[in-house]
Amino acid sequence: MKLDPVSLRLFVSVVEEGTIAAAAKREHIAAAAVSKRLSELEELLDSRLLTRTNKGITPTDAGLSLLFMARSALNNLNEIVVQMRDYSHGRRGSVQVLANVSAITQFMPGLIQSFMALYPLITVSLEEQQSLAITKAVAENRADIGIFTRLPHGADIEVFPFRTDRLVVLVPSGHPLSGRESVSFSETLAHDHVTLRSGTHLNFQLIKAANDLGRSLKIRMEVSSYDALCLMVQAGVGVGIMPEGSVAIYKLNGARAVNLSDDWASRELSVCVRSRQGLSSAALLFLDHILAPPLVPPVAAE
Known part of the structure; x- marks a missing residue:
């Protein structure tokens, strides 16, 4: 017995x-x-x-x-x-998420905060990666969900629209472009640039845009993050191009953002999974949460 x-x-x-x-x-x-x-x-x-x-x-x-x-x-x-x-039922579990720096700095903090408030027993692991590395990792089942800047890829994944962002030019105070409301990318090519490191989608995008104009991008310094980019621009090392939403989170006393007028400055961020049907209950809840339309604050009555 x-x-x-x-x-x-x-x-x-x-x-x-x-x-x-x-x-x-x-x-x-x-x-x-x-x-x-x-x-x-x-x-x-x-x-x-x-x-x-x-x-x-x-x-x-x-x-x-x-x-x-x-x-x-x-x-x-x-x-x-x-x-x-x-x-x-998906109320408990873990979700592995990869996202590029643009998604992390602009959108993920609020989304993760609201998700954890709804599902406190689900653990979210968020790791920063480059866009191409994200699509590859998700296709190889090394992450549940990826968030990346939309770009051509050969990965066998399902892709969903997420958010849009817009690039601006960050210029030091007193710079020749600092008094402008908007500039074209071609106008920035006469000046030194501070860019994200090679291999990032933004770095690739800027070099390609310069090549399309038959020009070259004068890279004075490469950095690994947007906060480092802002610090270098404020120090007068060069101008920098980054998402408008990311600029807003930094206190920029020695620099200002100028609108970038080129059409390609508006970018699409996407979400990818290997297979929606193959997601765990917890991962599916997270996917549905981040794909839900963002709440629009009510307009105050006059």
């Missing part, structure tokens, strides 16, 4: 109810079956667990000790069921 949850539950019921008859009624089982289970339990544990009197049943010292352990064990078993059901 092995210790089983049914015997423990019946034992707890007998102690709590005070009689076998009351415990049998509570558990919807015959009184004789309850009595047999208790006898077998005492035999298995080689301990007298209950004292039977005309007034009912009371636990022995060994029985009291077992009562506390049995309640804890039954609670743990019930918690297993609850947590497994949470996984099956």
Whole structure:
């Protein structure tokens, strides 16, 4: 005979109810079956667990000790069921997300905050990667969801529209372009540039745009993040091109953003998965959350 949850539950019921008859009624089982289970339990544990009197049943010292352990064990078993059901319904789990720097700085903090408020038992792992690396990793099932700047790729993935952003030119105070409301990309090519490192989509985009004009991009410095780009521009190293939404999160006392007038300055960010049908419940909840239309603040009545 092995210790089983049914015997423990019946034992707890007998102690709590005070009689076998009351415990049998509570558990919807015959009184004789309850009595047999208790006898077998005492035999298995080689301990007298209950004292039977005309007034009912009371636990022995060994029985009291077992009562506390049995309640804890039954609670743990019930918690297993609850947590497994949470996984099956997507209320518990983990999601691996890759995103490029533009998505992370502009959109992901608010989306992750609102998602975690709805699903506090789901863990979101967010890692920054370059756009091409993101599509490749998702296709190879090394991440659940990817968010990247839309570009040609050969990955076998499903792609969904996410957000749009617009590039602006960040210029130091006192720079020849700092007094302008908008400039074309060709006008910036006469000046030194601070860009994201080689291999990023934005770096590629700027070099391609310069080549299309038959010009070259004068890269004075490459950096690994938008905050470093802003610092270098403020220090007067050169001008920088970055998303307007990313500029807004930095305090720029020594620089200002100027609109970039070229059509390609408006960019599409996309979400990709290997297969929507193959996502876990938790990952599918996250996907639906970030693809939902953004809330528009209500217009105040005049």
